[in-house]
Amino acid sequence: MKKYTLGIDVGGTNIKLGLVSSVGKVVSRTCLDTSSFKSNKNKFIQGIALAADELMEETKINRKDILGVGVGLPGLVDPVKGVVNFLPNISGWKNIPFKKLLQDELKIPTVIDNDVNLVTLGEWQFGAGKGYKNFVCITLGTGVGSGLVLNNDLYRGEGNVAGELGHIPINEKGPKCSCGGWGCFESYVGNQYLIEKGSKIFKNKNIQLEDVFNLANHDNVRAVQFWDEVATHTGNVLVGIINLLNPRLIIIGGGVSNSYKYLGATINKIVKQRAMKIPASMVKIVKAKLGDDAGLIGAHVLVKERSR
Amino acid sequence: MKKYTLGIDVGGTNIKLGLVSSVGKVVSRTCLDTSSFKSNKNKFIQGIALAADELMEETKINRKDILGVGVGLPGLVDPVKGVVNFLPNISGWKNIPFKKLLQDELKIPTVIDNDVNLVTLGEWQFGAGKGYKNFVCITLGTGVGSGLVLNNDLYRGEGNVAGELGHIPINEKGPKCSCGGWGCFESYVGNQYLIEKGSKIFKNKNIQLEDVFNLANHDNVRAVQFWDEVATHTGNVLVGIINLLNPRLIIIGGGVSNSYKYLGATINKIVKQRAMKIPASMVKIVKAKLGDDAGLIGAHVLVKERSR
Numbered sequence: 022m023k024k025y026t027l028g029i030d031v032g033g034t035n036i037k038l039g040l041v042s043s044v045g046k047v048v049s050r051t052c053l054d055t056s057s058f059k060s061n062k063n064k065f066i067q068g069i070a071l072a073a074d075e076l077m078e079e080t081k082i083n084r085k086d087i088l089g090v091g092v093g094l095p096g097l098v099d100p101v102k103g104v105v106n107f108l109p110n111i112s113g114w115k116n117i118p119f120k121k122l123l124q125d126e127l128k129i130p131t132v133i134d135n136d137v138n139l140v141t142l143g144e145w146q147f148g149a150g151k152g153y154k155n156f157v158c159i160t161l162g163t164g165v166g167s168g169l170v171l172n173n174d175l176y177r178g179e180g181n182v183a184g185e186l187g188h189i190p191i192n193e194k195g196p197k198c199s200c201g202g203w204g205c206f207e208s209y210v211g212n213q214y215l216i217e218k219g220s221k222i223f224k225n226k227n228i229q230l231e232d233v234f235n236l237a238n239h240d241n242v243r244a245v246q247f248w249d250e251v252a253t254h255t256g257n258v259l260v261g262i263i264n265l266l267n268p269r270l271i272i273i274g275g276g277v278s279n280s281y282k283y284l285g286a287t288i289n290k291i292v293k294q295r296a297m298k299i300p301a302s303m304v305k306i307v308k309a310k311l312g313d314d315a316g317l318i319g320a321h322v323l324v325k326e327r328s329r
Numbered sequence: 330m331k332k333y334t335l336g337i338d339v340g341g342t343n344i345k346l347g348l349v350s351s352v353g354k355v356v357s358r359t360c361l362d363t364s365s366f367k368s369n370k371n372k373f374i375q376g377i378a379l380a381a382d383e384l385m386e387e388t389k390i391n392r393k394d395i396l397g398v399g400v401g402l403p404g405l406v407d408p409v410k411g412v413v414n415f416l417p418n419i420s421g422w423k424n425i426p427f428k429k430l431l432q433d434e435l436k437i438p439t440v441i442d443n444d445v446n447l448v449t450l451g452e453w454q455f456g457a458g459k460g461y462k463n464f465v466c467i468t469l470g471t472g473v474g475s476g477l478v479l480n481n482d483l484y485r486g487e488g489n490v491a492g493e494l495g496h497i498p499i500n501e502k503g504p505k506c507s508c509g510g511w512g513c514f515e516s517y518v519g520n521q522y523l524i525e526k527g528s529k530i531f532k533n534k535n536i537q538l539e540d541v542f543n544l545a546n547h548d549n550v551r552a553v554q555f556w557d558e559v560a561t562h563t564g565n566v567l568v569g570i571i572n573l574l575n576p577r578l579i580i581i582g583g584g585v586s587n588s589y590k591y592l593g594a595t596i597n598k599i600v601k602q603r604a605m606k607i608p609a610s611m612v613k614i615v616k617a618k619l620g621d622d623a624g625l626i627g628a629h630v631l632v633k634e635r636s637r
Contacts, residue, residue: 097607106607155487167573176479178575179463180611188605189569192500193562202568202603254501260510261497261569265475267486295510297496299405299414303488 023088028320030093033110041321045147049080070126090129091320093136100134132327141168143319148310149272156268160275165207209254248283256291267300274309281308331396336628338401341418349629353455357388378434398437399628401444408442440635449476451627456618463576468583473515517562556591564599575608582617589616
């Protein structure tokens with residue numbers, strides 16, 4: 022029996038590769054710098070194939086032990102056709118038959134999907150969403166997205182682009198968003214916006230979100246308030262999700278969720294104040310469990326599902 | 330073969346009863362005044378039973394020709410247990426085993442559901458939603474709600490209360506809403522709010538929405554602007570729905586949709602400006618087809634579905 026899957030999690034900053042065991046554990050991993058491939062698609066595919074080969078060699082896991090390859094990509098992906106429609110943070114990737122290109126190079130059956138869907142699948146089978154039939158898994162990072170598990174199924178939408186929670190407007194008038202709209206949730210809590218905001222507040226051009234987290238950890242009042250504002254916007258968008266979808270669970274993942282200790286209480290307070298009583302009373306809001314491995318583990322879930 | 334179903338559509342103002350044929354046509358109907366029963370649940374049940382008897386007698390359709398009774402109720406309903414949890418516009422109805430009470434009185438198998446779900450089922454099988462797998466059916470009226478057909482199934486949520494589109498906040502700060510929250514879509518476009526707004530603009534305490542519609546029909550600038558504002562709020566909430574759920578279709582029903590000719594263009598304009606290109610390009614926004622009969626016809630769909 023083939024025991025492993027190869028998970029590949031493509032991000033705007035780096036590309037993670039990991040061999041995932043049948044119980045959903047990442048047994049070996051490596052990482053590439055996304056920027057080094059940006060301009061060249063062939064180099065990108067070859068770079069991934071090379072890294073995969075090295076990973077297998079290192080771990081003495083052969084091609085024939087690998088059930089399949091699952092790839093998460095940060096953007097609009099057609100998992101049925103295996104085509105990358107558009108990646109907002111990696112330029113030049115439009116309508117690329119990514120699945121075929123990588124499969125031809127790796128010689129292992131390959132499936133591709135949106136990265137947030139993979140995180141959701143990972144959390145569903147092996148993380149915070151285990152056993153739930155109706156939940157929303159949110160990722161707060163450079164992009165803000167969500168995966169929707171509804172009626173015990175990952176809901177993909179008519180054209181496989183459902184879940185764009187970051188682009189739900191939270192105000193009728195609001196800041197311009199990278200998507201072309203305005204007032205979107207992401208334009209209040211996306212990493213880029215938060216870093217800009219942090220630079221201004223703390224008068225430090227090179228500030229990182231970890232710095233603001235550390236400041237909050239040292240009881241810096243403005244840093245605590247900074248996270249409280251993130252939580253308020255998050256609570257506000259979740260009120261709509263709870264009233265519309267009546268989920269049993271909301272999972273909060275992505276880089277910003279590392280500050281969950283400064284977010285959780287305010288998010289829950291807003292939901293209690295503002296959402297309808299019955300759906301609010303049956304929803305639990307929790308931090309994601311799988312951390313940075315969620316995408317790789319979700320790739321494993323997708324491969325298993327597709328190979329059934 | 331049993332040919333008919335008895336549909337009952339309970340509204341805050343009146344209760345419609347109709348015998349629906351197997352092809353989804355209302356062949357005979359009657360109407361009761363809701364307010365006459367408000368305070369007395371037994372009278373309510375008996376009143377409905379009496380009206381149903383009269384309807385059958387009139388049409389020479391016997392009990393044995395009726396497959397079942399389907400009831401739509403304006404509020405939170407548990408269709409599995411057959412219990413009415415809460416009706417915001419009909420006081421005193423809390424945790425009532427409505428299905429059992431009515432079934433005992435009528436001696437015909439009875440199913441109950443939220444009224445908007447029935448409208449959605451009706452439009453899905455016999456109206457504007459025919460053949461669609463992913464769509465949202467909105468009702469704009471005293472209450473503002475929606476039914477969600479996702480992955481070719483009516484999505485009900487964890488506790489059967491999904492679809493409360495009227496209570497998606499469209500602003501982080503906004504007017505108090507009857508649900509206890511604030512800034513909800515319904516608090517901008519619900520009938521009560523619109524009538525209040527119309528009374529002020531047109532300095533007429535007794536103005537009805539039909540009057541504002543007629544004024545717009547006569548090119549009254551302020552009336553046209555009135556509907557344009559309704560459309561703008563509607564477009565704004567739909568942007569979030571389109572980005573989140575990537576539906577193929579949005580159906581707009583309910584009383585306010587009678588003004589669709591003053592709403593459609595602006596709604597579509599806002600969606601084009603503000604929603605993400607891919608989901609926006611694949612969604613069609615249309616007016617509901619079944620009008621006032623949608624609930625009765627949907628009751629028929631529910632009865633057929635449950636009796637399979």
